[in-house]
Amino acid sequence: MKFTMHPGPWPDVIDEVVAAGHTYVTDPAEAKFLIYNGGRAEGGADGLPSPLPESIGFIQYPFAGVDHLIDSGLIKPGVRWANAGGVYGRPVAEIALSLLLSQLHQVKAAAMAGSFRDRGELDARQGWLFHDTTVALIGAGGIGRELIKLLEPFGVHVIAVNRSGREVPGADETYPMDRAGHVWSRADHFVLTAPLTEDTRGMVDAGVLAKMKPDTVLVNVGRGQLVVTDDLVTALQNGTIAGAAMDVVDPEPLPDGHPLWQLPNATILPHIAATGRIARLLVAPQIIENAAAFERGERMPTEVDAEAGY
Known part of the structure; x- marks a missing residue:
């Protein structure tokens, strides 16, 4: 599948996902899934692309906690999200x-x-x-x-x-x-x-x-x-x-x-247990596993339940 990463690419993660058989693209409109490593907003340099292209089947968040994304309204009904629960x-x-x-x-x-x-x-x-x-x-x-x-x-x-x-x-x-x-x-x-x-x-x-x-x-x-x-x-x-x-x-x-x-x-400690640096080292296998489940038409292993909050 074609995928993109927004707002900023993590080359090591992209390389691992590509090695698993997926194709990296820079245009979100061409992607089937999006790895989102930004904040809690839509639009802007650090936000989710707005409007979200219809081609995007799911969004992968590379961290575990998504309550702030739910509270801000970024995780919305009709768009599937996966987090990195258990990775860290x-x-x-x-x-x-x-x-x-x-x-x-x-x-x-x-x-x-x-x-x-x-x-x-x-x-x-x-x-x-x-x-x-x-x-x-x-x-x-x-x-x-x-x-x-x-x-x-x-x-x-x-x-x-x-x-x-x-x-x-x-x-x-x-x-x-x-x-x-x-x-x-x-x-x-x-x-x-x-x-x-x-x-x-x-x-x-x-x-x-x-x-x-x-x-x-x-x-x-x-x-x-x-x-x-x-x-x-x-x-x-x-x-x-x-x-x-x-x-x-x-x-x-x-x-x-x-x-x-x-x-x-x-x-x-200033919230350093699971930072972007450790995410770059560990998250790719979970992304690959979620993408495989999505392709099979199954629920992804770390698919987010917005009502449950994780």
């Missing part, structure tokens, strides 16, 4: 594990202290992943499955929470999201990897934070809006939980001078 499981899982460990071991607090004088205080706040530790993965999809593999050497007890309650390989227990209320008070630490939907938006608020253990570390590598930021700041300042470590925040970008930058028990 391993790199995001690596970030999640590094955030959890760095917050447990007080890396940011030590860097802010700038002195060995605080060694005793830092050690008193230090935590570990021992065999009697329970880690809950909220939204146990591709990232969660990869994280379970990385957690295996630590011997922790893993609780997986997903939408369906379907068993997650490697997890010790699995619960559906709507029957997992007890998990907030039971697990020692949490990793959020859930997509942003109407059901998950603001799911971690003051009430949920109050249920957590005081030595809990909360990690968010899903979507920033899963957490009510003001409630989290209060919980960290008051010692409701021990710490938070996040690659995604709300608002994003996090403004300079925001309390989360200054709190020693909050570790923030």
Whole structure:
């Protein structure tokens, strides 16, 4: 099939898709599918071509989260979209594990202290992943499955929470999201990897934070809006939980001078778990798989369900 990439070509990705038997064209009107690596608008240098040529059978977005595209109206009825759900499981899982460990071991607090004088205080706040530790993965999809593999050497007890309650390989227990209320008070630490939907938006608020253990570390590598930021700041300042470590925040970008930058028990990364650089390395096989399913007249493996939000 003929395809194009808009608004900016990624030569390595194009070369891989061409090697699979497809033909790259620069004119969207000639293309059967479009790889869209732009923002949330139509038209303009960074937006989707407007009007969208009738020849386009589906649009491939090279990242996982599409809630912003749905909210902005860019994903519309009548046009099929596919995302890159699951493609970045391993790199995001690596970030999640590094955030959890760095917050447990007080890396940011030590860097802010700038002195060995605080060694005793830092050690008193230090935590570990021992065999009697329970880690809950909220939204146990591709990232969660990869994280379970990385957690295996630590011997922790893993609780997986997903939408369906379907068993997650490697997890010790699995619960559906709507029957997992007890998990907030039971697990020692949490990793959020859930997509942003109407059901998950603001799911971690003051009430949920109050249920957590005081030595809990909360990690968010899903979507920033899963957490009510003001409630989290209060919980960290008051010692409701021990710490938070996040690659995604709300608002994003996090403004300079925001309390989360200054709190020693909050570790923030600027959304670098799945960037365009890693997308260029990993996304082509998923595009090829989706294109093959489309040609066969089937639902694509990562086809977006606009009503579900992912």
